[in-house]
Amino acid sequence: MIAQTAGAEGTSLGYLMLILLSATFTDNILLTRFLGMCSFLSISQQLKSAVGLGVAVVFVTTITGALNAALYKYAIVPANEHFGVPLGLQFIVFIVVIAGVVQLLEMLIERVSLSLYYALGIFLPLITVNCAILGACLFLVNLGFHRNLLEATMFSFGSGFGWMLAIVAMAGIRSKLKNQYIPLGLQGPGITLIITGIIALAFIGFSGMVQLAK
Amino acid sequence: MKRTPDEERVLERMAPGVLSRDGFLGADPRPLNEILATDQAEVDGLGVTHAAIAARLRAVLLAARDAFGRSVPVGEGLSAVYHEAMGRIPSPWPGEGVFPKGEIELADQRSGHTICYTPLSVHLIEAHGFYEGRGSRYRLEPSEICRMLGLGEASA
Amino acid sequence: MITVLAATLLVAGVSAVLAAILLVAERRLVAYGTCTIDINQGARTLEVEGGGTLLASLMANRIFIPSACGGRGTCAYCKVKVLEGAGPLGPTEEPLLSKEEVAANVRISCQCKVRQNVRIEIPEHLFSVKEYRARVETISDLTHDIKLLRIRLLDPDTLEFVAGQYVQLQAPAYGDNPDPVYRAYSMASPPSDSHVIELIIRLVPGGICTTWVFEMLKEGDEVLLNGPYGDFRLSDSQREMIWIAGGSGMAPFWSIIRHMDEKGIARKCTYFFGANKKRDMFLVDEFRAIEKKHDWFTFVPALSDPAAGSDWDGERGLITEVVDRRVEAGGEKEGYLCGSPGLINAAIKIIKAKGVPENCIYYDKFE
Numbered sequence: 141m142i143a144q145t146a147g148a149e150g151t152s153l154g155y156l157m158l159i160l161l162s163a164t165f166t167d168n169i170l171l172t173r174f175l176g177m178c179s180f181l182s183i184s185q186q187l188k189s190a191v192g193l194g195v196a197v198v199f200v201t202t203i204t205g206a207l208n209a210a211l212y213k214y215a216i217v218p219a220n221e222h223f224g225v226p227l228g229l230q231f232i233v234f235i236v237v238i239a240g241v242v243q244l245l246e247m248l249i250e251r252v253s254l255s256l257y258y259a260l261g262i263f264l265p266l267i268t269v270n271c272a273i274l275g276a277c278l279f280l281v282n283l284g285f286h287r288n289l290l291e292a293t294m295f296s297f298g299s300g301f302g303w304m305l306a307i308v309a310m311a312g313i314r315s316k317l318k319n320q321y322i323p324l325g326l327q328g329p330g331i332t333l334i335i336t337g338i339i340a341l342a343f344i345g346f347s348g349m350v351q352l353a354k
Numbered sequence: 355m356k357r358t359p360d361e362e363r364v365l366e367r368m369a370p371g372v373l374s375r376d377g378f379l380g381a382d383p384r385p386l387n388e389i390l391a392t393d394q395a396e397v398d399g400l401g402v403t404h405a406a407i408a409a410r411l412r413a414v415l416l417a418a419r420d421a422f423g424r425s426v427p428v429g430e431g432l433s434a435v436y437h438e439a440m441g442r443i444p445s446p447w448p449g450e451g452v453f454p455k456g457e458i459e460l461a462d463q464r465s466g467h468t469i470c471y472t473p474l475s476v477h478l479i480e481a482h483g484f485y486e487g488r489g490s491r492y493r494l495e496p497s498e499i500c501r502m503l504g505l506g507e508a509s510a
Numbered sequence: 511m512i513t514v515l516a517a518t519l520l521v522a523g524v525s526a527v528l529a530a531i532l533l534v535a536e537r538r539l540v541a542y543g544t545c546t547i548d549i550n551q552g553a554r555t556l557e558v559e560g561g562g563t564l565l566a567s568l569m570a571n572r573i574f575i576p577s578a579c580g581g582r583g584t585c586a587y588c589k590v591k592v593l594e595g596a597g598p599l600g601p602t603e604e605p606l607l608s609k610e611e612v613a614a615n616v617r618i619s620c621q622c623k624v625r626q627n628v629r630i631e632i633p634e635h636l637f638s639v640k641e642y643r644a645r646v647e648t649i650s651d652l653t654h655d656i657k658l659l660r661i662r663l664l665d666p667d668t669l670e671f672v673a674g675q676y677v678q679l680q681a682p683a684y685g686d687n688p689d690p691v692y693r694a695y696s697m698a699s700p701p702s703d704s705h706v707i708e709l710i711i712r713l714v715p716g717g718i719c720t721t722w723v724f725e726m727l728k729e730g731d732e733v734l735l736n737g738p739y740g741d742f743r744l745s746d747s748q749r750e751m752i753w754i755a756g757g758s759g760m761a762p763f764w765s766i767i768r769h770m771d772e773k774g775i776a777r778k779c780t781y782f783f784g785a786n787k788k789r790d791m792f793l794v795d796e797f798r799a800i801e802k803k804h805d806w807f808t809f810v811p812a813l814s815d816p817a818a819g820s821d822w823d824g825e826r827g828l829i830t831e832v833v834d835r836r837v838e839a840g841g842e843k844e845g846y847l848c849g850s851p852g853l854i855n856a857a858i859k860i861i862k863a864k865g866v867p868e869n870c871i872y873y874d875k876f877e
Binding site: 211215216219222223224225226229232233236237240243244247248250251254255258262 | 512513515516517520521524525528529531532535536539540597598599600601625
C-alpha cells in the first residue's frame with residue numbers, strides 16, 4: 141500500500157507524482173468515475189481517431205483545470221466569503237471557461253501548427269460538452285487541489301491522460317474484435333459497455349492504493 | 355450519438371442535392387450504422403457475402419453494358435438493360451474515385467419485378483456493404499437480390 | 511441582494527473577459543493579412559485576402575479552375591499544382607489525391623486555404639476561361655430525353671472557343687439542393703457564332719443539373735456558365751477521321767462538322783452515331799444534308815434495337831459492330847470518341863483492333 145500524507149508539506153515531487161498516479165490509474169475518470177462515456181463509446185472504433193480525441197482531451201483538461209482552479213481560488217471562494225455567493229456557481233463558471241478555452245485553443249492550433257490542427261483540431265468541438273472535463277474540474281475542487289495550482293494542473297493532466305489511456309485501450313481492443321463473431325444484439329455499444337465494465341473491474345483492483353483526501 | 359469527423363463527412367455527402375438529386379438514404383429515418391448493421395445481418399442470414407452479391411451484380415452490369423441500351427438475357431428468366439449516361443459521380447466515402455452514371459434495370463420475367471442499380475451501387479455494396487436507405491431509387495433489399503440472382507439459401 | 515449581484519457580476523465578468531479574449535484572438539489569429547498568389551512563375555500575380563480557399567481566391571480574381579461540386583470537396587476536378595506555400599496536406603484533400611499527385615505537389619484547391627504567399631502552376635488555357643451571364647433563348651426537344659439549349663451570352667457577350675470544347679453550366683440551388691453545382695456540357699454550336707452557344711443535354715435519372723434543366727429551366731431564364739475548357743478538338747494532321755458517338759456525345763461533333771463546313775476544312779471523315787431505337791435518334795436530316803453537300807463526309811447512323819416493323823433504313827446493330835463492318839485498315843486514320851465510358855472503352859478496343867495507333871485516338875475522359 142502506498143501510504144501518503146494529506147498535503148501537509150505542500151508540493152514535493154513525490155506528492156505530485158502521487159496525484160498523477162491517482163488521477164490516471166486509481167481514480168481514472170472514465171473507468172472509475174464513469175465520466176466522458178458518450179464520445180468514448182462512439183469514437184473508440186478507430187485507433188487513429190481515438191488517439192486524436194485523447195490528445196485533444198488531455199490538452200483541454202490540463203489547461204481548463206489549471207484555469208478553473210485559479211478562478212475558484214481567487215474569484216469564487218473570496219466572493220463566497222465576502223458576498224455570500226454560493227459555491228455552486230462553479231458549475232456555470234467552469235463550463236463557460238471550458239467552452240471559451242476550446243474555441244481559443246482551436247484558433248491557436250490552426251494558426252500555430254496546421255498539421256496539428258488537421259490531426260486533432262477537428263475533435264475540439266466534440267469535446268466541449270464532454271462531461272469528463274467538467275468532472276475533472278469539479279473533482280479537483282472537491283479534493284482541495286485548487287489551493288495549490290501546481291497540484292491542480294497535475295491532477296487535471298492526470299485525469300485527461302487517464303481518459304486518453306482508456307479510449308486508446310478500448311480502440312485497440314475493438315480493432316482486434318473487428319473480425320470476431322459478436323451476437324447481433326451486442327454489436328456496437330453493447331459489447332463496448334461490457335468491455336468497459338471488465339476493464340473497470342480490473343481497475344477496481346487499484347482502489348484504495350492511493351488516498352489523496354485533504 | 356457522437357460521430358467521428360469521417361462519418362460526418364460521409365453522411366453530408368449522402369444527403370440529397372450533394373452528389374445526386376435524391377441522395378443515398380431515401381426516406382430512411384434510421385442512422386447509417388443501423389442500416390449497415392441490419393443489412394449485414396440479413397446478408398449473413400442468407401449465407402452469402404457482400405462480395406458475392408457485388409460480383410453477380412457486376413457481371414450483369416458488364417453484360418448489359420456491352421449491349422448499349424439493348425435488353426440482354428442474364429440468367430434464368432432475367433433480363434437487364436443498361437441506360438448509360440455521360441457524367442461521373444463520386445462515392446460518398448471520400449477518396450474512392452468517380453463512377454459512371456446511368457442505371458441498370460434488372461427484370462425478372464417470372465415475377466415481373468424489376469430492380470434498379472448503378473455502377474456506384476456495386477462498388478458501395480462491395481466496399482462497405484451499403485445497399486442504400488429504404489425509399490432510395492437504387493435501394494436493393496439483400497433478400498430480394500439473392501432471390502432474383504439465385505444466391506444463397508433464398509434460392510432454395 | 512448583494513449576493514445575487516455579486517454572483518451575477520462574477521459570471522458576467524468571467525464571460526465578458528473570455529468573450530473579449532476570443533474576439534481579440536479571432537482578429538489577430540484568424541486574420542492572415544494579404545497574401546500573394548504567384549501563377550506560372552510570375553505570368554500573373556494576385557493579391558488576395560488570406561484565409562480563403564485557393565479556389566475561391568482564384569475565382570474571385572476571374573481565374574476559373576474547373577469545379578463540378580462548387581467547392582465542397584467531392585468532385586476532385588479542381589486540382590492545382592502548388593509549388594510552395596500550401597501548408598500540410600489537409601484531411602479532406604488526402605483521400606482525393608494519388609501518391610504521385612501528392613509527390614508532385616498537386617492540391618485540391620477548394621480545400622486548400624491561402625494562409626501565406628503561394629506559388630502555383632496552372633495550365634495556360636485556363637487563363638482564357640471566363641464566367642458568363644447568359645440567357646436561354648430556346649429549349650427544344652431533340653428526343654424524349656434529350657434537349658437542345660440555345661443560350662445567348664450577355665456578359666461578356668462573346669465566347670471564343672475551339673470546336674469540341676465544353677463549358678460548365680451552373681445549376682442553382684433548388685428544392686433540396688443547398689448549393690449550386692456545375693456540370694460540363696460540350697458546345698454543339700460552331701465557334702463562328704460567338705454570341706450564342708448551343709448545348710445538348712440528356713436527362714440523367716436523379717441528376718441534379720439535368721433534372722433542373724428538364725423540370726425548371728424556362729426560355730428567357732438567365733443562367734451562369736464558365737468556359738471554355740477541354741482538349742477535345744481536331745488535330746493538326748490531315749489523317750482521315752473516324753468519329754464514334756452515342757446519346758449526348760453528338761454535341762462536339764455537331765459543332766465540329768458545322769465548323770468544317772463553314773471553313774471549308776475538307777478532311778475525309780466518317781461519323782458513326784449509335785442509338786437504341788428510332789425515337790433516340792436525332793439530327794439525322796441535318797447530317798444527311800451535310801453529307802450530300804460534301805463528298806469527304808460520310809454519316810453512318812445505326813440503331814441497335816429498332817422496334818419490329820420500324821421503317822429505319824440506316825444501319826442496324828451495335829455501333830461497334832457497325833464500325834467493325836464498315837472500317838477497313840485503320841493504320842493511317844485517327845479516332846474521335848464521345849459518349850459514355852462503356853461506349854468509349856468498346857470503341858477504343860474496336861478501332862485499335864483496326865490498327866488505329868493509340869496516340870491518334872482522342873476522347874474526353876472526365877476523370
